Amino acid sequence: LRRLGRVYTDANSDGKSNFGPVYTQLGKLESESLDSDLNGRPDVISYYDKGALVRKQLLDDATGKTLATRYYSENELIRVERDTTGDGKTDYWEYYEQGVLARIGRDFNADGRADSWQKR
Numbered sequence: 001l002r003r004l005g006r007v008y009t010d011a012n013s014d015g016k017s018n019f020g021p022v023y024t025q026l027g028k029l030e031s032e033s034l035d036s037d038l039n040g041r042p043d044v045i046s047y048y049d050k051g052a053l054v055r056k057q058l059l060d061d062a063t064g065k066t067l068a069t070r071y072y073s074e075n076e077l078i079r080v081e082r083d084t085t086g087d088g089k090t091d092y093w094e095y096y097e098q099g100v101l102a103r104i105g106r107d108f109n110a111d112g113r114a115d116s117w118q119k120r
Helices: none
Strands: 019-023 029-034 044-049 052-059 066-073 076-082 092-097 100-106 116-119
Touching: none
Parallel strands: none
Antiparallel strands: 019 029, 029 044, 044 052, 052 066, 066 076, 076 092, 092 100, 100 116
């Protein structure tokens, strides 16, 4: 029995993949990439564990670098992380409770920990 590993969709018939799910050997969805602006490069990559969305990376269109990473639990957004300075380190966090933004943290000295917190 052979399993499907990848499926590519070309939404605008330009010969480039615009949507591509990836499946495990057991046929479970592992990840999927999306090119929402149809330029041939993925803008969003979503990751799954046992069929549930656990992480979504939003990518810079020009560089492919991660702009933000969204984390999910039971398909509900729980945290967003960003690198606002471009140094490759997370320096901005948003935490959600029951789908509502609860607090925002910022790291001003690049030590990887929030120096200030703003509650909603």
